[in-house]
Every structure is written in C-alpha cells, then in structure tokens.
Amino acid sequence: MPQSLECLRVLDLSRVLAGPYCAMVLADLGADVIKVELPGTGDDARAYGPFIKGESAYYMSINRNKRGITLNLKHPEGRALFLRLARWADVVIENYRPGTMDRLGLGYADLEKENPRLIYAAVSGFGATGPYRHRPAYDIIAQGMGGLMSITGHPGGPPTRVGASVGDITAGLYTAVGILAAVVERERSGRGQFIDVSMMDCQVSILENAISRYLATGQVPRPLGNHHPSITPFSTFKTADGYIIIAAGNNEVFGRLCGVLGVPGLATDPRFSTNPARTQNRDALAAALETAMAGAGTDHWLTALEAGGVPAAPVQTVDKVIGDPQVAARDMVAEVDHPVAGHTKIPGVPVKMSRTQGRVRRPAPTLGQHNEEILTQVLGLSKAQVDELRSKGAL
Amino acid sequence: MPQSLECLRVLDLSRVLAGPYCAMVLADLGADVIKVELPGTGDDARAYGPFIKGESAYYMSINRNKRGITLNLKHPEGRALFLRLARWADVVIENYRPGTMDRLGLGYADLEKENPRLIYAAVSGFGATGPYRHRPAYDIIAQGMGGLMSITGHPGGPPTRVGASVGDITAGLYTAVGILAAVVERERSGRGQFIDVSMMDCQVSILENAISRYLATGQVPRPLGNHHPSITPFSTFKTADGYIIIAAGNNEVFGRLCGVLGVPGLATDPRFSTNPARTQNRDALAAALETAMAGAGTDHWLTALEAGGVPAAPVQTVDKVIGDPQVAARDMVAEVDHPVAGHTKIPGVPVKMSRTQGRVRRPAPTLGQHNEEILTQVLGLSKAQVDELRSKGAL
Numbered sequence: 001m002p003q004s005l006e007c008l009r010v011l012d013l014s015r016v017l018a019g020p021y022c023a024m025v026l027a028d029l030g031a032d033v034i035k036v037e038l039p040g041t042g043d044d045a046r047a048y049g050p051f052i053k054g055e056s057a058y059y060m061s062i063n064r065n066k067r068g069i070t071l072n073l074k075h076p077e078g079r080a081l082f083l084r085l086a087r088w089a090d091v092v093i094e095n096y097r098p099g100t101m102d103r104l105g106l107g108y109a110d111l112e113k114e115n116p117r118l119i120y121a122a123v124s125g126f127g128a129t130g131p132y133r134h135r136p137a138y139d140i141i142a143q144g145m146g147g148l149m150s151i152t153g154h155p156g157g158p159p160t161r162v163g164a165s166v167g168d169i170t171a172g173l174y175t176a177v178g179i180l181a182a183v184v185e186r187e188r189s190g191r192g193q194f195i196d197v198s199m200m201d202c203q204v205s206i207l208e209n210a211i212s213r214y215l216a217t218g219q220v221p222r223p224l225g226n227h228h229p230s231i232t233p234f235s236t237f238k239t240a241d242g243y244i245i246i247a248a249g250n251n252e253v254f255g256r257l258c259g260v261l262g263v264p265g266l267a268t269d270p271r272f273s274t275n276p277a278r279t280q281n282r283d284a285l286a287a288a289l290e291t292a293m294a295g296a297g298t299d300h301w302l303t304a305l306e307a308g309g310v311p312a313a314p315v316q317t318v319d320k321v322i323g324d325p326q327v328a329a330r331d332m333v334a335e336v337d338h339p340v341a342g343h344t345k346i347p348g349v350p351v352k353m354s355r356t357q358g359r360v361r362r363p364a365p366t367l368g369q370h371n372e373e374i375l376t377q378v379l380g381l382s383k384a385q386v387d388e389l390r391s392k393g394a395l
Numbered sequence: 396m397p398q399s400l401e402c403l404r405v406l407d408l409s410r411v412l413a414g415p416y417c418a419m420v421l422a423d424l425g426a427d428v429i430k431v432e433l434p435g436t437g438d439d440a441r442a443y444g445p446f447i448k449g450e451s452a453y454y455m456s457i458n459r460n461k462r463g464i465t466l467n468l469k470h471p472e473g474r475a476l477f478l479r480l481a482r483w484a485d486v487v488i489e490n491y492r493p494g495t496m497d498r499l500g501l502g503y504a505d506l507e508k509e510n511p512r513l514i515y516a517a518v519s520g521f522g523a524t525g526p527y528r529h530r531p532a533y534d535i536i537a538q539g540m541g542g543l544m545s546i547t548g549h550p551g552g553p554p555t556r557v558g559a560s561v562g563d564i565t566a567g568l569y570t571a572v573g574i575l576a577a578v579v580e581r582e583r584s585g586r587g588q589f590i591d592v593s594m595m596d597c598q599v600s601i602l603e604n605a606i607s608r609y610l611a612t613g614q615v616p617r618p619l620g621n622h623h624p625s626i627t628p629f630s631t632f633k634t635a636d637g638y639i640i641i642a643a644g645n646n647e648v649f650g651r652l653c654g655v656l657g658v659p660g661l662a663t664d665p666r667f668s669t670n671p672a673r674t675q676n677r678d679a680l681a682a683a684l685e686t687a688m689a690g691a692g693t694d695h696w697l698t699a700l701e702a703g704g705v706p707a708a709p710v711q712t713v714d715k716v717i718g719d720p721q722v723a724a725r726d727m728v729a730e731v732d733h734p735v736a737g738h739t740k741i742p743g744v745p746v747k748m749s750r751t752q753g754r755v756r757r758p759a760p761t762l763g764q765h766n767e768e769i770l771t772q773v774l775g776l777s778k779a780q781v782d783e784l785r786s787k788g789a790l
Contacts, residue, residue: 057611130724151558163546180575329525
C-alpha cells in the first residue's frame, strides 16, 4: 500500500522529544526522514533509560521509521554535506535554541539560498521572537509557564505536572501541522518558508476552555480534581478495589445509575434531582455513590453499568492499556526488529487512512547506521569518499 | 498576506471539542471552513457556559474563522443541499458515533460517489473498528482508559485528570495531520480517502515515555508527582508565597543553584553530590531546598536564579499566562468583534509561518449566520429559494 507522504524528504536535526516526535509523525505517514546526529553521542535521548541491550527504549520509540546519519556540522566538510542534503530535502526540522543554527551558518537564511523550496521548521521553548526567546525550556517549564499545571490536580493540592510530556508533544503535533500546511501551500507558490513553533504558545492553545472561562468571567481557573465543572456526576469514584469513571450527563442517565447501584432514592432526593443541584452537592453525592459501590470492585460495576446503559470506564494503568482488546484491534502496539535490541514493541500509528495507511516499517537507527547508504545513494559519493570523510572526522 | 490553506474547502459537521478543534486548526491556517449545525440548537457547545451576552465563550473560542450554516440532514432537501456542498468540498470532518452518518445516507461510501476527491475525517472515542467502536466516549474516559490519568498526580494519591481536555485535543491535532497528509497525497493520486481517528489511540501515542518504559522493563508506571524520573532536582518546590520550577540537569547547574540559595554545602554533601545520589535522596533534597527558599517569594528566587544561570520558571495561573509579555509578543491573545458578544479576546494561532501566517480573521458564527451567503454564493441558489427552504424546515 502506498503511504501518504512517501514523496516528502525530511532532515531531522532535532533532539529529545518535541522535534523528534514531529518528525516521527511525518515518518509514520511515509515520509523519507533522515535523522542527522552528532558523531559520538548523537541525540541526547540515546542516554535516557531504560535500555534494551544498551539501546534506549525512549529513543527507539520516537525515532522509528527514520534512517540515521552522523554529521559534524562544525567540520567544513560535514557542513558542506549538510548543505548538499538541504538541497535534496523538502523539510528541515530542528529544536536548538533560537540562533544556534544561524551561528553555524545553517539557519533558514543560509539554507533558503541553497533551496528556495525548503520548509524549515524550528521548535523551541518560547519561539524565535519575544523577550524569552533565549531562555531554555523543558517540558515542565512549558507546562508550568503555559498554565496547564495550575489547572491540573486536586482542589487545595499542589500544582501538578501532566504525567506525559504534553508540553513537547503538542508542540511536535502543531509543528507537523505547520509543515504539512506549508507543503500544501508550496504546490501553488513553489516556495518554502520558515515555521516557528513555541512550546509555550502551544500550551496556551490547548488550555482552550480555561482561557475562555477566564477571559469571559475574570475568574482564575483552579484545579478541579477529576470533576467536570458543570456536569455531575462526571468524575472518578472509589470502588472496593480501585476507581471507576462515571459520566452521567443528564437526569435520565443519572436515574439509570441510581438503579444499577441499588440506590434509586438518590434520583428523587432534592439534593440530587437536577444537574445544578447535583453539581452544588457534588461532595455529598460522591460520598453516597462511593458508599453504594463499596461492596464490589471496578470490574463488577463496569459490567453492571454497561448493561444498565450508563457510560462508565476504568482508569487503566499502562499494562492494562497495552493489553486492551481495543488497542490490539487498532494495531496500536507495533512490533519491530531492531539490529541491536532485537524484537521490540512500540506504540503504533494513530492516524488510520483507508487508502494510504502509515505503518511502523523500520526500527530506529543505531548511531550513524545509514551513513554509507545515504551518502552513496542520496549524494552519489563513492564508498572510498565516505571512508575518507569518516577518517577526517566529518561524520 | 496569503494564507497556507486558503484553497482548502472544509465542511465541519462536528460538535463540542475534538472535531471542532481540528477544523479550527485548519481554519486558522486559512481554510474556508463551513460549520454545519442542526437547526434550532446547533453544536451542543453553544449551551456550555460561561456566556457573553448569551453567546458561549467556549463555543466562540474554538469556532472562530468558520462560517456557519444550519441544515436539517433528516429533511430530504436538507440532505440534498449537504450532498451538493460535499461536491464542492475538499474535506468533511465529523465526530458522531461510528455509523451515524451512514444511517443518514451521508457516510463516506455515500459521499465518495458524489466526490471521489473528498477527504472524509471521522473522530470518535474508540475509532470505527474494534470491540469498543459503539461505546460513547468523553474526554475523561479517553484519559482514563488511555492510561494518562494513571501516570498523572502525586505518589500515593488518586488518579488525576489533566485539567485541559487533552483527550479531545490530541485527537483533533492528529486528525488535522491526517487530513493534510491526505491533501498532499491527493496531489499525486487525485483521490480522497477515509480517515479514522480514535481518542484512545491518540492517548496511547502521547504516553510515549511511559509506554516505552513499561514495554522495556515490565514495570507499571505510576504517578511521579512533578519529579523527573531520573534527573534531580527537576520539579516544583515551595517558596515563601507559592511554587517555583527548578530544572538543574547536571552537577554544574546544581552547584550554581546551591550558591544562589546560599547553601553551597549541599553541592558537596555526599547525599547530593551526583545526580544518581540526588535522585535517590530526592525527598531530603527537596526539603533542604525548600528550607533554603522559605525566606523569600517566587519572584525573588526567579530573579536570583536567572542571574545565577539556573533554569527556573513560575507556575503561572491562567491570568498570569494571559498577561505574560512573551504571550503578548507572540500574538497569542487575539481580539475579535462578535456580532452579539461584541469585542472579545480568544487564543491566537500558535503556528507561526514566515510567508503565509494564519490569523484570527472572523469571529465564530451565530447559529445559521451564513445560510443565505453560502447557499447563494456557493450553491448558486436565489434568495427566494433560500427563504422557501427555510420555511420548509430544511435549514
């Protein structure tokens, strides 16, 4: 089956997460992505554990579907090779601090001269403009400065970082959107452009509801725990052996919930008979529901609530997610043979397309694994020339 | 300035968040998006508070840059108008439960016959295939079943929902990526296709690090609070008046941190002199750092740490985010004049492009605001025909 982006050539100079995740999304859809790494150490994420036979599981999961080359960009011949690759490429992705690539003579202004069709995407903590443009940023800094930590967690508790790196990942996804929009635009104009994505800007975008609430009312949003601000019950509740999510959006579903739990009187109790009343008496209702569920575990209540037509779900730990039949049916755990780590499992491709489905077709590269393949096939060098470049320290 | 996607025509039939967010991302980059709503009530989100002069702030923030039409898809003439619009469109986006559009005779199989170039994107809780395909899903269910809640929060505490609706939003972003990849592919093949995105699949994708840790080690990831799993100190810490984020990734930065805090002895204390030792003695170190910072507030320490070369940041509440000079410099708060709500502020466009920058160019539509404009200009109807359709209940 052909893949959507198989004509798209991408150079991924990025490290750790935001940039590599963006390049992975394009690679998963079929793009020919060459990961360009520093000789010797490579992407910093190669040093992040846990390791499988010495290879970073973290690195392998977000660099699959890419080929790998090492280039010393401070070596004149390494730099020259990069410029030649930039003439071949459609897209360059980097997540250095703003100005770093310019100082190497490899910024957008330099590369545009080589290839006016090039789309150059830079992901950084705060973007290439503004007073914070030179500050370093990590995921926790983006989540903290962008407001997400201030609305995550339980009332009265400390601010809470989201357990996944959504500061990096949302920036990676937005950068992928920007790159593809620029590819679409280039079909008309024939010209590339510079794309500048800031992790903090993306955090502002994903706050949506909290921002609109604040701008409309002037009230500063606070952590709500797991409750919905205006629908009750719509949260997690304790059972005999864990937690269950119940989403009862109206009186009819609430009535069914009370029936299944064996407490039909709650549905007519004036404290709980309307959604506004339930929301006002949220803590009392949660206590009553948890008392009603205390005699059995989550699995029991899930089965009973599903049969009774009440939306409910478990809070799954990662092992349960990986073993979930829906995840299996959707091919969301892919298997791949890595030359060092062997047979490994990594997440699958979440965009499902009827004609040009992406797939996990190759493992992440070992450091410099495709140096010879890329330099001979893409740039037409001889094997002897590759050996000479290596001995000079350009690779 | 031209915009990237101004040649892309999109019909947005979606409601609430995942689909509307996807269509907003395309509209923000210049696509001509027509939001198709049910006569009378429209998108469910129109009923979500808070309201500005009766208009939902929530709806307005994620439906800007779209024009609005009402169509009764169960009325034969409403359905016929929709089929005509589907011949005009490049993209249809919907987030009904799988099968709903097919039952209306408006599923991908029906629309493809009208327009083989059409790209049809469906976003749902669990996708169009697999054992859970018919289950309802809300953001909290996707976050819970997809594993994110199990790794968010504080050790020993309850599972925690992320305060922003990342279950919906990541699905919306992935759907935008899929649509644009299909547009790029269509340049070669001339054909559209069906795109099927599941909120749960997208949650699996964003777990990245937690999944790779689990698959490599078999250990089930648990909430880590705000700590980094392997770098210390890299978390939030209490000050005299709130919290501060400190990210000291190596011994050199840690030494500078201890100097700024006036506790240089910590840097040579054997419990804290290496990163592995600091990680092992994380709680003792946090206590020592918080004691050292107890005499002054967050602003004081931010200034001192910035001067001392230690990455640090505040945990900003939403009001502080909106007032942040970086957010202003990046145009991340846009202003727009709504015909009913008046002058309102909404989040800006986070993808910054050098030649074809997107922008907030129109407010969200009132219900059916562009019925006459769209039916006369796009479909060539007369004003009298529009009036007749309205009186028949087709609009």
